Amino acid sequence: MNQKFVKTIIYSLIALIVLLLISLLGISVGAENIPLSTVIKTLFNIENSQLYEDIIINLRLPRVILGFAVGGALSISGLLLQGIFRNPLVEPFTIGISGGASVGISLLTLLNLENIIGFLSLPVSGFLGAILIILLVYKLGIKNNTFRITNILLIGVMISFISSSLVMFIMAISKSKDINTILFWLMGSLEESNLKLILITLFISIFGLIIAFVLSRKLNLFSLGEEEAKSLGLNVERIKRLVYLTASVLTGFCVAVSGVISFVGLIIPHFMRILLGKDNRLLVITSYLIGGAFLILSDTLARTVIAPLQLPVGVITGLIGGISFIYLLNRKNVNIFG
């Protein structure tokens, strides 16, 4: 059997076990102390307590599922974008997607449309804002039928600045309760009560994983450089566009549902690259699983460290991710893209 295939299977299984263990931790730990045995009995419907069912099945489990879906999706988006941009600082939010979603959410709040349209208007407006920016950046990035990577990056960064100014402007003219809504959304959270929305996010996230896996072999060729990849018969332009659109739509959806959760898409792909090397086929699967596990772990810590208060999950992703990444980078003494 192909050695690389065996390696991919083994590491993916390890990542899956890590994910399952962290998921169990996420379901077992919370503001309320519930013994592990009760958690397991409730999960398998052996114990019939409405209280435990509400806490474990209706509160903690959806958060874990959403954490897995969003963490995984952001990680592979980061991996794909770092792959085509060949820039270690690129993450899903660098190219302006979160900015677009933020403006969408802020406008909706300012115009008080949430109360008119309904609660799904928040993720929908976030997604529309993100899609608008994705299309704008895409359109501006193409010249003479060439998808100009460097320009895309710069346009994305500029759009992020413009969006953040617009959000500040909207906040300046908003009422205090509306400012709260915008701020909470900007902080990011896995607190979502609509199970359908969570399942749709999971479906899109897994669909994104499949596309990313299909693209991963081509991304390996792309890592040799555009000219090399072209000479090996790769349709570079098509791959760039496909990768950009896949990563952007995935990020747009995640941002619309859970707000801005930074660092996951930046750190996890690098983390896996340091540990497992540069084969994107292996990286796509392991980044997805470990990204999901990382966000579940971060969320568990965010809701328990100062319980009953909750920290914004981005605080934990930044702290744990950043510190452990620097440690690993120095310890292994590697050059990520070298």
Add this chain to the structure above:
Amino acid sequence: MPSQLNMNKNSIFISISIILFVTIKIYSQSTKIVSLAPSYTKQIYTLKADSNLIAYTKYGQKNHTNSEKTVVGSVVNISVEKIRSLNPDLILSSTLTRKKQIRRLKKLGLKVHTFQQPQSFADISDQFLRIAEFVNKSQFAQNYLHKIKNKINSLERKIDTRTKTEKNKKIFFQIGRQPLYAVHPNTYLNEVINLLNGQNIIQNRSSGICNRETVISKDPEIIFIALNGKAAELAQQEWNDFGSIAAVKSHQIYQVAPNLFNSPTPGNFYLALKKATKHIYSLKFNHKN
């Protein structure tokens, strides 16, 4: 025949006893309430219904000695899980609590009553009466409100007597420092300013965000600062740098307790008005005397 009559009498007596027992049982079962804003907590204590209160948000316990109640987070950051574990009959929330969390609580089958931000004393009174209804203290609340209204009216008369011969004072009421945020129309604190026979320099706005230039050009005669500790000190220092402002010239910058002014309850409304009156007019009275 007499035995049948006796039997009927007995059965009537038993029926009445059962009805009475059930009625007493129902009324003795108090509604378990979780308060998600300090002002609701305070109102429940005012209504002497703290036995109904099982949990509140951080800072809600100030001025109350009972530390046995559970804390379920802060106004803007609550633990849905903790609240669910308490299985309350009613949750009182404000518009400052995250909508997502409120939706979650409702989805779990919990009853949530969300109060809008009160914009006047009438709104505060309505809110108070509604809370009183929840804890079966409507009569007590009516009496309490009656007393507070009388006190406010008496204070209003005193203010009117003192200010009969003067024009309205221009007032700037600061409640935020960075960004500079002030009391604006359609808020209950604006009503306090009106009752003081004052004139809020921030007019025709739906938001309280303003800039220093506007404040300086409007030249307020009185500045109130309702900020916590160091922020209040800094805000006062900042205004003192602008010697052209009438309030700075006449040393009429007052730091007032934010807990009192920013927590809308009928009692706080009266105390805030009284405090502000004392600040403004005691100086003038002393001067006259």
